[in-house]
Amino acid sequence: DQQVKQNSPSLSVQEGRISILNCDYTNSMFDYFLWYKKYPAEGPTFLISISSIKDKNEDGRFTVFLNKSAKHLSLHIVPSQPGDSAVYFCAASRGSQGNLIFGKGTKLSVKP
């Protein structure tokens, strides 16, 4: 069973507009959530994270929102840039162990 789900395999956005990537999870014990970006043939790069005690975390153009009651989080990128084109992975963990459970990823294409 998939504990972290990214239901949109791909997303296409115009440069300058907002990109919204979504992620759902099933395990209510998860208490820490992260987003990673991955270019082809490279390892994932950490983008932003959020603890379950918060509902929003912002870092520059990137904002993550957490809705615990819906077991849903989203990553907003504003404004989107062509260099943001990559696969975005949502990940979740519980406790302090660092064993991350990843979704299958969403491929974002930002068109000039």
Added chain:
Amino acid sequence: DTGVSQDPRHKITKRGQNVTFRCDPISEHNRLYWYRQTLGQGPEFLTYFQNEAQLEKSRLLSDRFSAERPKGSFSTLEIQRTEQGDSAMYLCASSRTDSGNTIYFGEGSWLTVV
């Protein structure tokens, strides 16, 4: 470069051969992780170390897989008697115990078993 370093970046091997990957974590990171990623999937956890102790192993880590971190610094992941299903990207990551659950990945080692 002070990031996580993995070697080799690419490995092609014949079925049945043994392969070994090496990972050098970020300096002063006491935790080290191995993940595996196949096409169309997210990274899947294999195992992690805190210092030299291997604290958790996934059931994905069959008996043919062994990981070590002998002095609490670099780590090796060995796959014995490789099978075609082992073809994947093997990712190493590291973190500090006091940095929460944010882990930093290396660029990965691609394995192709032919």
